[in-house]
Amino acid sequence: MEIIVLEDTKEFISYAPKEEIKAQDRRPFDLLVIVNPVLKKKSNRTALFFEGCLSVDGYRAVVERYLDVEVKGLDQYGQPIKVDASGWQARILQHECDHLEGTLYVDKMMPRTFRTVENLDLPLAVGCPKLGARKISS
Template identity: 80%
Template structure:
């Protein structure tokens, strides 16, 4: 979801199915509900600590590093709405396997959130987790400004999200599917998400601050929306330039 926590060296691979090597990447094919899809995902090493969050919105210099196990911007699976998971399929080996792979990719990246389309699977599933260790890599002033607190792993199937207040905030975000870049995005500060957990039970999460931002970012993925579709365009930059001043006329970071 947003920013880097710390630089990562080696990377893990993960995949949906055996794939045929391409130049620096591979193609996987699978199906859900009778529909087949093909997705290109990178195999190169590297990664950034928080496919979605950390520091002012970024962190260490990692531009152009590729997060293994994730498909990248331009792949159709990231730009089309995902399909709902039938309640009766939640406990199936296929869906549980997708969830396990998502958690593995998110943690190996490492990141704080991931949506199923990011591993090439067009299903409405998100996972998110923010730990005290991840948060410790961000400057204290940014942690306070972002209202960032640790929370345990959440797996949400068929999430439905709504804002619960009119409060918003602007901060930098990044994405494991758009490696090496950041941009400012305005998000609601308070949301409620309902859906199913990985056991098929109904669940509801009320969140604020940074956790609310992660939930919005991940739910956007399920609609085929990337953060760059919502960004303040003139703030878009490579990670190395994250700390440079915002252009004249851009909104200031923080709550509004």
């Protein structure tokens, strides 16, 4: 059995700069428990933002993630659940589902953006794409 648990409260969000919250399309959601989650992308829209993880504490790196995903599974009561998520919640879901496969954000990051939290605001290296939403050109 695999379980992900996630939550983003008004309080957590209030610690972030307003512009960042808006750019990341970050909105609060209640505690979400999903058992045996199956994640599917719902569009090819992606975005690049810095991401961190308690398994790699103290560091951040830019990761490209899908902006629209759907996750199906069971809730904490064993009832089927389907979550349609976009923006920052979609990022969290991808991050957490990756954990279940042993994948950390450092496996998907843009290596040249890897940095300590203290250096988070330093400019991106030359050649790095800008943060924010982008379209995949296939």
